[in-house]
Amino acid sequence: MSGEQSVGWAVLSDMDGTLLDTESTWLRVVERFVHDHLPSGRGRADAEGLVAASEGLDLGRTAALLRDRLDLRPDVDAVAGELDRRALASYGDEIPWQPGARRLLAELAAAGIALALVTSSPRHWVEHFAQHVDLSPFRASITADDTPRTKPAPDPYLLGAAALGMPPERCLVLEDSVVGASAAVAAGCPTLVIGDRDRVLPPGVHRAASLTELDVTTLLTIVGAPVS
Numbered sequence: 001m002s003g004e005q006s007v008g009w010a011v012l013s014d015m016d017g018t019l020l021d022t023e024s025t026w027l028r029v030v031e032r033f034v035h036d037h038l039p040s041g042r043g044r045a046d047a048e049g050l051v052a053a054s055e056g057l058d059l060g061r062t063a064a065l066l067r068d069r070l071d072l073r074p075d076v077d078a079v080a081g082e083l084d085r086r087a088l089a090s091y092g093d094e095i096p097w098q099p100g101a102r103r104l105l106a107e108l109a110a111a112g113i114a115l116a117l118v119t120s121s122p123r124h125w126v127e128h129f130a131q132h133v134d135l136s137p138f139r140a141s142i143t144a145d146d147t148p149r150t151k152p153a154p155d156p157y158l159l160g161a162a163a164l165g166m167p168p169e170r171c172l173v174l175e176d177s178v179v180g181a182s183a184a185v186a187a188g189c190p191t192l193v194i195g196d197r198d199r200v201l202p203p204g205v206h207r208a209a210s211l212t213e214l215d216v217t218t219l220l221t222i223v224g225a226p227v228s
Contacts, residue, residue, distance in 0.1 A: 009170045009223045011108055012160040012184070013138075015119040017176040018194055019105070019211075020129060021096040023055075029086045030054050030062060037070045056151060056179025058120035058144040059083060088128060095132040098194075100211030102134075109137040111216050116160040117141040118173075120150050120180075140164060152179045154187035161189070172223045174211075181205050190223050 017023030034047045050069055054062045063080035066072065072079060108115060115138045119126060123143040129135065140163035147155040161168045173184035173191045178199055184191040185202040193201055196209040206222050208214055 010114040010164045010166045011174065012116050012118045012157055012171045013174040014176060014180050015117055016121055018174050019098055019101045021098050022091060025090050026087055027051055029090050033083060037072060056177030058150040059122055093132055095129050097133060098211055104211050104214055105137045107216050114139055114164045116164050118156045118160040120144050151183035154183055157184050157187035157189055172219055192222060
């Protein structure tokens with residue numbers, strides 16, 4: 001399939017949990033932080049609820065959530081700083097791809113389909129990951145540092161579409177969280193959520209258990225582009 005056949009649409013992809021197997025590491029960091037600061041008398045259910053509530057949120061929002069719910073004395077910036085240090089130490093130099101991610105990105109790039117990374121991670125995390133995995137197929141990257149409002153607001157995906165010079169309705173979003181899918185739908189983008197968990201998603205969102213199930217033709221069908 002040539003790029004000429006498919007230049008009328010683009011792909012905006014989330015990073016953590018969608019392309020890279022980093023979301024689970026981040027959630028373990030949050031879980032450890034919660035256990036380290038959980039007041040006495042509050043048990044495992046409280047900890048699990050906080051970890052679940054943080055899924056898909058950026059660093060700042062996670063820090064604000066934990067500071068509020070754990071009644072911490074440090075300000076939000078201090079909490080975010082501690083989470084940031086813990087996360088980078090946990091990521092280390094081994095950054096694994098999600099199954100099928102590298103193949104799919106290569107196929108999209110070969111087809112001439114513009115790609116933008118749209119993540120709630122800060123830019124210095126993206127830069128750290130880029131030292132260990134090849135993110136060069138992306139023409140643009142939108143991080144938590146680039147918009148005043150992050151997911152679930154539509155701003156990151158609107159900015160991603162603009163960076164590629166495409167209308168949102170011609171940008172297929174790949175996501176793995178409800179927060180991210182909500183942002184994409186609010187931006188007016190066709191949306192595909194990866195993962196087989198039983199989650200309530202916004203109306204009209206497509207699902208796939210894994211990126212291994214996807215190819216360019218499948219994505220063309222979802223976005224409504226002609227398939228040759």
